[in-house]
Amino acid sequence: MDSNGSSLHRSQSLASGLEKTSPSRTKPAPSHSSSTLSSPHSRQIIKDWEVMDDLQAEIQTGSENPEVLTTPGRCEGYLLKRRKWPLKGWHKRYFVLEAGILRYSKNQQDVSRGRVQGSLDVSLAVMSINKKSNRIDLDTGDILYHVKAKSHELFYIWVTKLQAHRLYKKNKTSFVHSSLLQTLFHTSSAGQAHGNGDLSSAGTEDPAGRSGVPPSASTAVNTKVSAWLRQSHDPDTCVQELNRCDLDLSELNRLIQRLQALETGHTFTNGDLQRIISIQNLSLEKPKKLKSGKIRGHSRTLSRVEALGMPIRGISKSLSSSHLSSSAHLGASVPSIPDYVYSQLSPPTVLTPEGKKIQQDICAMSLRVLASLKSVHETLSLERQKLQEAWEANNLHQPNLLDVPAPSLGPPSVTDSAAEYFDASDNLLWGSSSEVSDESGLSDGSTTNSEPEEGHASTTRKYRASISRSPNNVVPKSTGRRTTLPAPCPDNSHVGLMAILYNNIGKDLARVSMPAALNEPVNLLQRLCEELEYSELLDTANNTPDPFQRMVYIAAFAISGYTTATFRNRYKPFNPVLGETYECIREDRGFHFISEQVCHHPPISACHAESENFSFWQDQRWKNKFWGKSLEIFPTGMVNVTLSRFGDHYEWNKVVTCIHNVLSQQRYLEHYGEVTIQNLKNNVCTCKITFVKSRYWGSDTNKNEVQGTVLDQSGNVIHRFGGFWHEGIFCDTLPMPKCIWKPNPQPKDYLLYYGFSTFAMELNELDPDLKPLLPSTDTRLRPDQRMLEEGKVSEADKKKDEIEEIQRVRRKELAKRGQEHIPRFFKKAKDSSGRDVWLTTGTYWDLRENPGFASLDNLTLW
């Protein structure tokens, strides 16, 4: 087991960093792993936070219980929504909860205009509440909302409504699911067909249902559309258009119902309609009286089934020819049954003026929906064509210029700066939740200004296009290092993380052994070295006389350290044991690097690298917050770089990394927040980099987006750059605008090898010439990690337990003697701002040289 523990291995990391609940104490979130546990259904209360019970869908396959599908009432109103970044604080937003979906807009007008800022399926969310502060948190794994009600009353209303909608949506989904299964597998007997074999009734029965499409089907469509949009360059307009469409459709639904009510004097819901049709189909009689609905319709199934020539028992019986011919009012020319029913519903009376008005509205609205869909279709076709062309062009021509001509974006301006792109016009609520007491003092969000966002979206698109046109780095000539690992990674999808955490409730997770199959064969000391994969950017910076341009390269370097996250979310690095060290000499890159695990509580890894051009150091530690499905990592500690030629000392912070869906196989990483790079030598220039948080459910255009500006002393924007941390960075304000950084292409079969880059593959390589020179504490000599690398997973597992036991014994002995562990190559100091930092003692390379680690006393770690 890992005793030093990264976030997921220690109750300390998981629970102490937690404001509220450790995952082991909540009900298990619906895990996608095979070892999901049964829900304990207990409401856990930790520090005023309660995690609401996991709702069990009440509909069982084959059961017939339409009551549980009654749509709970719509709930809407203003709530405060917390935003961490950008523009941190509580913002007043208008929320609408309908049919299990929670949407929000800036204000009520925006809702009617169809400007939805975000939406979330409440049945998929872990819901935690804090009664004291009226707070509700919803975490779906992908989306995380922190909201707060203004009063206790409102809070209770929202909690009750949310629970009702969660239950409703869960039931509905499982109902549709079982219906779908039955339809697909065609197993329905007549009775079942009445009950829930009817897809269309399941889909349309809900008056708030937007389009009559079953939720499962619409989810599938959404997934497809968003997957497509992810690849497309111009989806913003599509998303807006589709959001508008969505709202128009619900409005249409409402209008139609009103019209029906008006003309027949009775309000028919879609459900009523279905039931009427259903009764008609079975009895072929005019509806005498609407029974309050226990009978589930299947007329559409019937017509579809008939069309497909599929007989269904019971139904075909009721439609026997003798029955048909004996039906007095149907006669020889039998009108279609639904037509008949509709004709009963809308008698051919002359429309009232109000009815006419509604009809006109329906026509206008329908035309709008049609126009929207047409425009979406056009945009998508165009995008497809563009992509096709780009793809073909890319395959035909090999670009040979490194510098790509800049897109004409105009000079940088402060209005264009990243800080202003997002919700520029928001009125903010600064400060902590307790400071917010009076809603009257809040923004009603009525001022909207979408212009900067649109401008921003097009700039981003241009950056992306320029980056993709830039050639990849020249593949370096063989370095003589390995290009693959000895064994492919083990499949760990069967390891139920939730089960591990849940089975160890109450225990210090540092004492819980985690299977080695969850690990990747590098550790956190080596991952620090991985941040130097693009060290050539620091070399370039040291050869760039202009301080502003120099800063652009430093910024690109700071961003490049995050790119490994793209493919590295399935495994976690080994936790170094206290006193473990790692060295890395890269003659080809001109640097040598060392790192050491310097502290156990909290775990701190310190590192230092030297080259002709630069020095690089940092000590890495972080805090976690677990929200039920996602885990946020807040690194503390600063990164430092000095450049030899100019004597610059750059210092910057790190952003938040969020592991979305941490307990499931759909896990992925997102970085968000702002980095400020300062030059401690002088304040000629500073740099601000923004890691954009993905915001809209359907829009992936800004996924992994990064924007940055280099500012002079008076805050003027001198350079701007942007792009994506997984694709590259383009700067259009340099004398020769260019792509300043692009990740190296991944090696062949990288997915079989933990998603490692070539550089990562090389980290744990143990050259026979190197072996005698290493101190025995070097990670390369750590046996469990080596075993894992070689594919010996169960041996690695056993060894890992042993190593952790050795560390425990050593710690106890030290404690007994009243001693503290003293790191060997790093010492604690204070930086210029008074923060604790770990700096190199500068002795490693000298000792290595003379007398050599073999003749020195080294700690025995394994």
Ligand SMILES: CC(C)CCC[C@@H](C)[C@H]1CC[C@H]2[C@@H]3CC=C4C[C@@H](O)CC[C@]4(C)[C@H]3CC[C@]12C
């Ligand atoms: C259950 C398992 C397999 C989940 C996998 C967890 C992985 C993805 C987690 C565990 C520890 C995490 C790392 C911890 C600390 C940092 C430093 C931060 O500045 C950048 C992100 C980075 C580098 C994290 C990336 C994600 C990470 C590697």
